[in-house]
Amino acid sequence: MRSLVLASLTAAVFIPATAQEWELGGVGSYGFSRGLAAYAPVGTATTGFASGYAWGVLAGHNPHRLVGGEIRYAFRRGDLRVERGGQKATMRGHAHLVHYDVVVHAADRGAWVRPFFAVGGGARAFRGTGLERAVQPLSQFVLLTRTHQTLPVLSVGGGVKIRVSRWLSFRLEARDYVSPAPDKLLTPAPGAEIRGWLHDVVPAFGLTVTLR
Amino acid sequence: MMRIPVGRILGSGTWGLLWVHLAIAAPFGTVVTVGGHVSDVALDERRGLLYAANFTANRIEVISTRDYTRRGTIALSPQPAALALSPDARFLVVAHFSKWAPPASSYPAVTVVDLEGPGRRVLAFPPAEVPLAVAFGASPQALVATTRAFYLLEPFEGTITKIYPQSWDIERPLDGRTLPVPIPTFPAQIVQAAAGVSGDGRFIWMLAKADSSGDSGSGAGSSSSVRDYLLRYEVSTQQLLFLGVTAHPPLGPRVVSVNRDGSLALIGWGIFNSRGVVRAQFPYPLGDLHRGGHGWEERRGLIYAHLPAAADEPPVLTVFEADNLTVRERLQLREGLSGRVVFSSDGSTLYAASDSGVTILPLGSLSQAHRVVANREDVLFRVRGCDWRPMVEELELVNPGGGATPFRLRTTAPGVRLEPSMGLTPARVRIHLDPMAYQNRRGTITADIEILSEQAVNIPPKVRLLVNVRDADQRGEIVSVPGKLVDILADPVRDRFYVLRQDQNQVLVFDGSTLEPIARLRTGNTPVQMAFSLDHRLLLVGNDNSQLVSVFDLDRLEAREPVEFPSGHYPRSVAVSRWAIWAAVRSMDLRHAIDRIHFDLRHASTPPSLGIYQNDIDDETILLPSVDRGFVFAAMRDGRVLLYDAHADTFVVARKDFESLSGAVAAVGEPAFLVENRMLNGSLVPEATLDSTGGSSSGFAIADGWLVRTISAGADQPGLIQRLHPRTFELRGAVSLAEAPLVASAMASPPVGQTGQTILPFTRTLAALSNRRYLVSLSRSGLLVVPWDFDAPSAAPVVSAVVNAADHSPGVAPGGLISIQGRALASTTAASRQTPLPTVLGGVCVAVNDRALPLLLVSEDLIQAQLPDNLTGPARLVVRAPGGNSAPLDFQILPAAPAIFRLGEDSTPAIVRARNNQLVTLTNPVHPKDVLTIYATGLGAVTPPVSAGEAAPIQPLSSVVLPPSVTLGGAPLPVHFAGLAPGQVGLYQINVSVTDQIPEGMSVPLRIEQAGASTTVNVRVVKP
Structure with a gap:
């Protein structure tokens, strides 16, 4: 977590200040996480994180009339899970995301509606916080573990900013956060493996204040 | 009745030893010495006085009942023999026995003393009519018995009226000894008469000797056989009932005690009813007229009696239960009783004529007297063949009255220590047994624990100590049942069995499944054998000291009206056939017979013959019905056998193929009978012989068509149980028993006091229960319960x-x-x-x-x-x-061999994380800073030590002597505790804390090392 903050601050220092527009805001969202396949000799199960709410803050900088950048922090609530058939095991968990995206707008700064595309990267800190149990269902596939693990994350998404007033905008957007599976939390059982990347699609709604 | 108790066969020396034993008890009561011989006593509660007729000093001793001192005398005519106080306590009537040999003159008379005035009146009788007894019933008139007639005396007017005989129609007049008599001769031996009054005053019973000097009167019939007369006088109707009795031994002591309603009277040594049937009798009377005395205390339903079984026996007052003379308690007397016993109206004090004069016993304060009673009759130690650790049983000694009574305990049993061996009641005595003293023995060894007390007035019975030593391959579970068990029967209809406890005159009823006692049925005195009625609704019990067969309703477990036997007949063995019920009786006149029971009439009669055979049997005869009740088999000690055929209703076979017979008996086949090891066929011809090399047959039973036999090789040896083919006797299976089944010789023991013992030479000790779960045998410790399939094959381990x-x-x-x-x-x-x-x-x-x-x-x-x-x-x-x-x-x-417990199919190591109190698994891995508890065994000696089999204490904790070291992934873990888990047996626990220096991984080795031994399990570690 500390490394995330340090990286973010470093990025903010080096972004040059020009005739520019600054955005500060917050978003609320709900993440939909696609499950990963866990393969074991006895069959296949689905593991990953449960969908859950997320909230975040952002600081954007638009030095160009169409291109800008944002540094964002998000807290994503998501329980660890493994499922197969009607059987299921879960453990409470959440994640912290810090990432910087390059934002390309499709309309000029003064436009009331500005669609945009964003791509970037950062880090995601997964944390399992629930109770460990000696006996966990589907433990022959995945061992849900109370620990933490930080992994890089790729952020891809887009949306539309709608200016309400000269300085206030709201936005609708969606991002896909892609990262490797956190194998310290979703530990494959001996003889099992987890394949695929973790995709977390997060549609969000936000409000920003524009400073010029 | 003439029988020699077993104890007497051993000679007077044995009684001498017994005297030493009995002397170690404090005498109870007070003796008032009168200087003469007391012939009778009368209690005057209104004046607080007791009158004692001093036969030889020719006076009445007057004794205070408050302080037991002599207050004076009343001089009278010579030889006051009998006393009676009028119901209004005004007149004391004294009968004077005056029968002198010429040339001396006889002056028989009755004196009436007016206790409220100076007057007295002497009423003379003819010289031939000597007054023998006098008594008041609920009437102002006294009944006076003389040698020739019976009179009613009106004391106030001083008149006498002859009421009997109108004509003399009894066989003999009454009689007493002619004076002078040899030295020493006592009043009871001279007068030979006594009287007693029922509690309600409605009946007066008398006992008097028949005149044997020659025929006299108009009596008819055979006169020479009548020795005594029993008489019952009904006060209201003035009816007199005579009954001639010839008793062996004579009816001594010469005392009559009557129950409340006069239906029964204890006369001499027997309780008679109005038909002359002995309901119960003392088993070992001497028959001496002057030794002993008794009284019937109706309030408590008890009879207090001094009945010596030997002349030199120390005086003991025995308390009997009145219905069947079961001994309840024995108290040491200061001297022997010699005649009548009377009780205060509240039953708190007993007054009796005794050797020196009068003995007074404060029964009401018996609870304050020193006594010692044990809470158990038997103490059984069960030693298993591989466990020789010392054993402890407990015995409680109390004073029933609650006081502190000093006692001493004595036993000669090897390997036994009593702690304490002396002390004060109440006391909990620990009986320590060192089984090593019996290491080379198998079976049950018995000994006694004697309870001695110089201050106790009672004579506590010995406690029987039994030590059973058995190997695992010896069958049967012992159910401790104290007492003398002489017969057993399995109920074919109900899930029960019945055991006859002879010393307590009881049938013990047991549940066949739980083996728990469910009822006790009271029999007559000294029950010997049981039999079922044809419909199995009733149980009949033959008694050897009661002239009756007890009858019990098995559905209600209640007594029914008994069957009365002819005078002098004691039914020892009973058998019920389809047509007739028979009883083998011991006869007082030694003409033992088989009586036929007329059950609906509740009486028995003696057929003059048994078919073509004389009705003359051995007194040790057993009767057995055949399996289908179509026959009754009689086996006699002298080797004779008889067979009754119910279809023909006669005895059809009689043989004598053996010099003597004894042992186990049973009916097998249709018909066939087993006696000891001989099979007799339907004509009682010996047909086959069983192998008898293993010992004496104790009992037979039929189980699932097979013949089962128990054998005893000796009383303190293990027994044997066999399953045999019922026809060929081929041995199908045999196993050793935990202890010996009973045989007749093992049942007998020296009798104690007046507790009856009759052991027939034929035994029935094995019962096959109708639930087909158990076979039950009478055995040394009580009952030995053997599983039905006792011989099921079982391989050696x-x-x-x-x-x-x-x-x-x-x-x-x-x-x-x-x-x-x-x-x-x-x-x-x-x-x-x-x-x-x-x-x-x-x-x-x-x-x-x-x-x-x-x-x-x-x-x-x-x-x-x-x-x-x-x-x-x-x-x-x-x-x-x-x-x-x-x-x-x-x-x-090894000194140490640590091993961690594994649980479940996955063999999960028994390691628990204190954080969540769950086992360490892949899904519950070890984390740094965890505290783990490792459950193991084999960590060796601990301190303080805990004996094997015992749970480890909570305080103080027992820690291992050899400290273990624990590593996780090679990193040492601090050990906080290693020792026994509190409350557990053989389970150790090691408490460690997990440091940060541990490696992470799915399978990290956790290793315990101790004294060169080690064990390793793999656990998952996750950091952080």
């Missing part, structure tokens, strides 16, 4: 390995839990939940170096046990199971 119970590795250490692997280790699966753990479980015991191991589990292929806490080095293990003993297995016991 085979031990293949001894491993530790945690992870089944070969290392084992002292105090550790072990698994014994093999086959045929047990015939059943059983587990123990109790502590200390038993050393015998499911009939199995395990010994290591001859020390029994505490057992947790036994099964066919696995035994779990605990090694002794102080044994290391070479060890030899033997498993003893019902199938036999295993071959010994040698192994090593």
Whole structure:
């Protein structure tokens, strides 16, 4: 977590200040996480994180009339899970995301509606916080573990900013956060493996204040 | 009746020893010496006085009942023989016995003393009419019996009226001795008459000697056989009922005690009813007219009696239950009683004529007197063949009145220590047994614990000590039942069986499934044998000291009206056939016979013959019905046998093929009978003989068509039970029994006081229960219960390995839990939940170096046990199971052999994280800073030590002597505690904390090392 903050601050220092527009805001969202396949000799199960709410803050900088950048922090609530058939095991968990995206707008700064595309990267800190149990269902596939693990994350998404007033905008957007599976939390059982990347699609709604 | 008690056969020396024993008890009561011989007493409660007729001093002694001192005398005509106080307590009537040989003159008379004035009146009788007895009923007139007639005396007017005979129609007049008499002769021997009054005053009973000097009067019939007369006088109707009696021995003591309503009277040594039937009698009377006395205390339903069985016997007052003379208690007297006993109206004080004068017993303050009573009759130690640890049983001694009475205990049993052996009541005595003293014995050994007290007034019975030593392959569970058990019957209709306890005159009723006693039925005195009625609704019991067969309703478990037998006939053995019910009786006149019972009339009669045969049998005869009740078999001690055919209603076979017969008897086949080891066919011809090399037959039974026999090789040896073909006697199976079944010689013992004992030479000691679950045998300790399939094949155990119970590795250490692997280790699966753990479980015991191991589990292929806490080095293990003993297995016991327990199918190590109190698994891994508890065994000696089988204490904790080290992934973990888990047996725990220096991984080794031994399990570690 500390490394995330340090990286973010470093990025903010080096972004040059020009005739520019600054955005500060917050978003609320709900993440939909696609499950990963866990393969074991006895069959296949689905593991990953449960969908859950997320909230975040952002600081954007638009030095160009169409291109800008944002540094964002998000807290994503998501329980660890493994499922197969009607059987299921879960453990409470959440994640912290810090990432910087390059934002390309499709309309000029003064436009009331500005669609945009964003791509970037950062880090995601997964944390399992629930109770460990000696006996966990589907433990022959995945061992849900109370620990933490930080992994890089790729952020891809887009949306539309709608200016309400000269300085206030709201936005609708969606991002896909892609990262490797956190194998310290979703530990494959001996003889099992987890394949695929973790995709977390997060549609969000936000409000920003524009400073010029 | 003439019988020699067993004790007397041993000679007077034995009684001498008994005298020494009995002298160690404090006499009860007070004696008032009068200087003469007291012939009768009368109690005047209104004046607080007791009058004692001093026969030889020719006076009435007047004794205060408040302070027991002599207040004076009343001089009278010579030889006052009998006293009676009028109901209004005004007149004391005294009968004077005056029968002198010429040339002396006789002046028989009756004196009426007016206690409210100076007057007295002497009423003379003709010289031939000597007054013998006098009594007041609920009437102002006294009944006076003389040698020739009976009179009513009106004391106020001084008149006498003859009421009997109008004509003399009894065989003999009454009589007494002619004076002078040889030295010494006592009043009772001279007068030979006594009277008693019912509690309600409605009846007066008298006993008097018949005149044997020659025929006189108009009596008819055979006169020479009548010795005494019993007379019952009904006060209201003035009817007199005579009954001639010839008694062997004579009816002594010469005392008559009557119950409340006059229906029964204790006359001499027997309780008679109005038909002259003896309801119960004292088993060993001397018959001396002047020795002893008795009184019937109706309020308590008790009879207090001094009945010596030998002339030189110390005086003992026995308290009997009035209905059947069961002995309740024995009290030491200061001197012997010699005649009448009277009670105060509240029953609190007993006054009796005694050797020196009068004995006074404060019965009401008996509870304040010193007495010692034990809470058990038997103490049984059960020693299993591989457990020789000292054993302890407890015995409580109390004073029933609640006081502190000093006592001493004495036993000669080897290996037994009594703690304390002396002290004050109440006391809890611990009886310590060292089984090593019996290491080379098998079976049940008996001894006695004597309870002695110089201050106790009672004579406590001995406590019987039984030590049963058995191997695992000896069958039968012992049910301790004290007393003299002489017969057993299985109920074919109900799930019950019945056992006859002779010393307490009871039928014990047991539940056939639970083996618990459910009822006690009171019989006559000295019951001998039982029989079922044809419909199995009733149980008949023959008695040897009652002239009746007791009858019980088995549905209600209640007594019914008994069957009365002819005078002098004591039914010892009873058999019920389809047509007739027979009883083999002992006869007082020694003409023993088989009587026929007329059940609906509740009486029996003696047929003049048994078919073509004289009705003359041995007094030791047993009757048995055949299986289908179509026949009755009679076997006699002298070798004769008889067979009754119910269809023909006559005796059809009589033979004598043997010099004598004895032993187990049974009916088998249709018909066929077994006696000892001989089979007699339907004509009682000996047909086959069983092998008798194993010992004496004790009992037979039929189980599932097979013949089952129990054999005794000696009273203190293990017994044997066999299953045989019922026709060919081919042996199908046999096993050893835990103790000997009873045989007749083992049943008999020296009688104690007036507790009857009649042991026929024929025994019936084995019963096959109708539930087909058990066979029950009478045995040394009471009952021996054997499973129905006692001879089911069971292989000898085979031990293949001894491993530790945690992870089944070969290392084992002292105090550790072990698994014994093999086959045929047990015939059943059983587990123990109790502590200390038993050393015998499911009939199995395990010994290591001859020390029994505490057992947790036994099964066919696995035994779990605990090694002794102080044994290391070479060890030899033997498993003893019902199938036999295993071959010994040698192994090593290491000082330490730590092994972590594995749980479940996954063999999860028994390691618990304190954070969540759950087992460490892949989904519950170890984290840094965790505190772990590792459960293991084999960590060896602990301090303070805990004996094997015992649960570890909570305070103080027992820690291991050899400290272990614990590493996780090579990183040492601090050990906070290593020792026994509190409250558990053989389970150790090690508490460690997890440092940060541990490596992470899915399978990180956790290793315990101790004294050169080690064990390792793999656990998952996650950091952080």
